[in-house]
Amino acid sequence: MTKRILPSQxxxxxxxxxxxxxxxGAGVNIPKFQFAFTLHYAPVTRSLTQQYLAQQVSNADTIVIAIRHNPKVxxxxxxxxxxxxYEISSLSANDQFDINAYDYLTLVDNKKVGA
Structure with a gap:
């Protein structure tokens, strides 16, 4: 996943x-998303080999996105x-001082109980 990503992506x-x-009002605690910031991302497609490997380790239902390096994430x-x-299952941060530094995030659906 170290390919070059164009800014237009x-x-x-x-x-x-x-x-x-x-x-x-009934005193029940309900989880709610607390917004912090917005970022642009590029979806990353997996090769067939990567997809097969993801299925072997039970990560077939995950998605991978790329963002510009951001230390707040x-x-x-x-x-x-x-x-x-989505929950961040894996964060592959690139903290080098490079104009093309990307962070790859593996996301898994955050399913709620009863949903």
Whole structure:
């Protein structure tokens, strides 16, 4: 996944944040997405070999996105893409001082109980 990504490929938008708990009138705590910032991303397609390897380790339902290197992004954050919340399963950060430094995020769907 170290291919060069063109700036024009960063044409999707994702919201980053953390999970917060909101108490309802009945006193029940409900998890809610707490927005922090928005970043542009480029979806990364996997080769067939990478897809087969992902299935072997039970990561077939994950997606991979690339963002420009951003030190504010951490592994314990949530990512909201098209009204779907994802947890960051893996963060491959490139903290070199390079104009083309990308962070690769492996995202898994954050399924809620009862949903």
């Amino acid at each position: 960063f044409n999707h938008v994702a919201d980053f944040g953390k999970q917060d708990k909101v108490t309802t 951490s592994q314990n954050m949530l990512v909201n893409i098209d009204d779907t919340e």
